[in-house]
Amino acid sequence: MNGMLPKHKHRLWAWAGSRELHIQTGMRIAAAVIGGYALTVSTLAAGAAWLPWPKLDLLFGTAFLAPLVYLAAVLWAFLAPTAGRAWQGLAGVIIPCCLLVWLAGR
Amino acid sequence: MKRTSTWQQALRPFHTWAGLIFGWLLFVIFFTGTLAVFEEEITHWMQPVGRAETVTPHEALEAADKKLRLLAPQADSWTIAMPQARSQALEIGWTNGKIKQEKQLDGASGKILAVPETDGGRFFSLFHFQLHSGKIGEWLVTISGVMMLAALVSGIVLHRRVFHDFFAGRWRPNWLSFHLMSGAATLPFVVMITYTGLTITFFSLLTAVPQVLYGNQWQGAYRLIAQPFDRPPVTASAPLRPLPELLSRAEAELGAGTIGFIRVTQPGKTQAVVTFYRKVDDTLVAIASRAAFDGVSGELLGSQTSWNERVTWHRMMVGLHIGKFGGYPVAWLYFIAGLLSSAMIAAGLVFFSVKRRPQQARQGTILRMVYRALESINVAVIAGLLIACAAYFWGNRLLPATLAHRADAEVQVFLISWAAMLVHALARTPQRAWLEQLSLAAVLWGGIPVLNSLTSQAGFSRSWQRGDGVMCSVDAMALLGGMALAGIAWRLYRRNAGRPVEQLGGSKNWLRTG
DSSP: OOOSOGGGHHHHHHHHGGGHHHHHHHHHHHIIIIIHHHHHHHHHHHHHHHOOSOHHHHHHHHHHHHHHHHHHHHHHHHHSSSHHHHHHHHHHHHHHHHHHHHHHHO | OHHHHHHHHHHHHIIIIIHHHHHHHHHHHHHHHHHHTTHHHHHHHHSOOOOOSOOOHHHHHHHHHHHHHHHOTTOSEEEEEOOOSSOOOEEEEEEETTEEEEEEEOTTTOOEEOOOOOOTTHHHHHHHHHTTSHHHHHHHHHHHHHHHHHHHHHHHHHTTTHHHHHHTTOOOSSHHHHHHHHHHHHHHHHHHHHHHHHHHHHHHHOTHHHHHHHGGGOOOHHHHHSOOOOOOOOOOBOOOOOHHHHHHHHHHHHOTTOEEEEEEESTTBTTOEEEEEEOOTTOSSOOOOEEEEETTTOOEEEEEOOOOHHHHHHHHHHHHHHTOTTHHHHHHHHHHHHHHHHHHHHHHHHHHHHHHHHHHTTSOHHHHHHHHHHHHHHHHHHHHHHHHHHHHHHHHHHSOTTOTTHHHHHHHHHHHHHHHHHHHHHHSOHHHHHHHHHHHHHHHHHTHHHHHHHHSSOOHHHHHHHTOHHHHHHHHHHHHHHHHHHHHHHHHHHHHTTSOHHHHHHOTTTTTOO
16 A cells, blocks of 8 residues: 555654554655646746747646646646556656756756 | 545544644735735725816826926936726835835826825735745745645545535535535635635746756846836936836827826936836736837837746736736626635634544643643634734824824734734633624724714715715625624524533534534
């Protein structure tokens, strides 16, 4: 059930006991808040860097899109099978987007 | 049912825990935002000075012009906020370097009005998106806003029958039912107000996007979209034209009686520019059309009344959020919807604790303490905020008028009384804390009209005679709020009466459970 920290899984279990769910929930909330923030900033920055649209459209468009992107990330953080998978999925978007922004800045 | 139950299973912990943590923030954001709907009216209450009957814009500007020439002939810039439908104040300001000064004038006599220094209702609108902590607060509010949207999605997934029950009028007298019914009723409003709010905060917070698009040339969005009329600073002086003379020409550009704000840069210099801004309280697109004049020759430098389409869309979001486009009917609609939304959030928070009460007897000490602390925070956030807001009104009337940094001191009253309520809530059992804080809130809100009549010349009966409906309405709404809170506190007292405190701690009858 838990994909996170596989080495320490049994210790987590022993320590947390029935609080497993609470730890999972805490990790998911962290993924939703922090990961969602990183995902929103990186995708929109990457979009602004690479989409061939007028700058003003991109500038104001991000304000309209940002809440929806963040919302999607938050929901994903809870719909993913485990908290670990949630982080993996977020990282799978954030890292390529950061690379794209970095490439555009070169 | 079976297929969707995994979604429900996945989203339930989110709605419970993120709902609790961000619910605290959201209640604060929604409630102070609701008060901010009547920002101007609260400011009017907080500056109780007799103002002359409505003056014409011409007279007002003449008075402001005369005073500014007298007080600040050498200033870098002047600002004049003209009397408006919902705010009769005529406010002049000037800056010298970094020093800013503001005064209120009586439009008819041209005299400076001795008003107490206060942030007035503006405090609530700033607090509702900054939480008194600048950019960090803005991010907290933004993240809470996203969580609000996610809570709506998860709430609907968890309680899919809610709309069915809502339209069938099937509600029960418990916290869950109230949470669900008010949630269904306010859903369109909450989606609108949260989304529009987020488009505003994200626009200012996502600095990475303009950084990518414009790099170091980025100087803020309005450099891109507004025509620049300002001129480089000079030292050579030249007489400034009388401002009232320019007013009629500005009105010809922007519409008669529509000037809301005037800005003069480099008054008394050869490069003086006078810019007239149109009011925005009659348009959904909250961006001010403007006309600029050469301050010396009086020549029209240009006007801007149309904006880029993207900007128009964005400012429409702003207009929808601040709700100033439809006068009092829309303001009341926003106020009532805002109160109901705040109550929806509060009911969710209360339900969190109420639901967990019966289980507490079986739980370990640590878990019991955690749940008790969470409920104490519930009390401090909900009842404590109601007290702090009322205390802000009391501070406005009771702090000495001549106190240095008086506006900041009023905010301190708000913050300190709130912190005191947190300490109180943690020190008492939750039942006692609820009862005591709700009673105190009832007294403070209900006492506002009394306080007003004792400490100012603007008490209810006098304001009524003067025809000051705004002052009377603020008093009346405070009294109404106090009475409603007293009613809730009374119900709570009746439920608690006759039961020893320790029994109350584990009682599931305390405010019927869901």
